[in-house]
Amino acid sequence: MTMTLEGARSVAAVILEPVPGANGVLVPPPEYWPMVRAACDAEGALLIADEVLTGFGRTGKAFGYQHWSVTPDIITCAKGLTSGYQPLGAVIVHDRVARYFDDHLLACGLTYYAHPTACAAAVETLKLYDDEQLFANAARLGPVLRRELDAVAARLPGRTFVRSLGLLGALEIEAPAAAWTRLGHELAARKLSLHDDARRGTCVVAPPLCITDDELVYGVRGLGDAAVAAFGAGGAAATATTAAGDAP
Numbered sequence: 001m002t003m004t005l006e007g008a009r010s011v012a013a014v015i016l017e018p019v020p021g022a023n024g025v026l027v028p029p030p031e032y033w034p035m036v037r038a039a040c041d042a043e044g045a046l047l048i049a050d051e052v053l054t055g056f057g058r059t060g061k062a063f064g065y066q067h068w069s070v071t072p073d074i075i076t077c078a079k080g081l082t083s084g085y086q087p088l089g090a091v092i093v094h095d096r097v098a099r100y101f102d103d104h105l106l107a108c109g110l111t112y113y114a115h116p117t118a119c120a121a122a123v124e125t126l127k128l129y130d131d132e133q134l135f136a137n138a139a140r141l142g143p144v145l146r147r148e149l150d151a152v153a154a155r156l157p158g159r160t161f162v163r164s165l166g167l168l169g170a171l172e173i174e175a176p177a178a179a180w181t182r183l184g185h186e187l188a189a190r191k192l193s194l195h196d197d198a199r200r201g202t203c204v205v206a207p208p209l210c211i212t213d214d215e216l217v218y219g220v221r222g223l224g225d226a227a228v229a230a231f232g233a234g235g236a237a238a239t240a241t242t243a244a245g246d247a248p
């Protein structure tokens with residue numbers, strides 16, 4: 001992999017989500033992150049992992065990049081840092097980046113910078129992750145989520161793709177727009193809250209990390225019922241890919 005569109009050594013940084021989430025949980029192949037890291041090293045570019053969605057256990061590891069044995073220079077994070085109970089984002093930098101600021105002023109003054117209430121929520125959230133071993137729970141339930149999503153795909157007509165890693169999964173379903181509107185109603189009727197995107201044809205599942213086996217199975221089977229009501233039943237023609245991410 002090389003950076004060909006920009007001039008030699010003119011790229012300051014590459015920023016990537018370890019698993020692009022809102023675009024439909026696009027789990028990259030194993031060689032992808034190491035190749036990006038090598039290209040950044042060759043060009044002198046920093047590698048930034050946007051862990052806002054994948055950080056704090058969502059994919060079954062503390063940070064998503066850890067699935068691929070690479071070390072980014074900078075990590076951005078937010079959501080899971082406080083589980084949303086307080087608004088807080090953070091930037092984590094590698095030692096070699098931090099050293100630069102030993103004698104260079106980082107002049108940024110944000111109104112709520114290091115807000116004590118938000119930081120207290122983060123400290124307590126990180127403690128709970130540890131006390132309740134929630135990252136391990138996400139790793140353990142990853143194959144269960146995959147198995148259940150594969151089962152949903154097998155119930156649907158047409159082509160359905162399944163992608164997941166830890167407790168982040170997606171169905172990509174080929175269906176007309178009207179059927180996606182029906183899906184929204186069917187999900188609401190079952191009190192299921194998902195990120196469904198008719199334009200991309202994706203339905204993203206990201207349950208809380210404290211979910212139990214039974215709750216996860218109940219929820220994804222409810223999604224299957226809603227999807228069958230919206231898209232119709234199929235079976236034989238359905239295609240479930242298990243190429244990327246967790247195996248069932």
Ligand SMILES: Cc1ncc(COP(=O)(O)O)c(C=O)c1O
Pocket residue numbers: 017021022050051052053054078079089
């Ligand atoms: C991967 C990713 N990066 C960045 C953001 C934006 O983060 P924030 O709302 O904390 O600025 C989001 C928000 O949903 C996200 O999912």
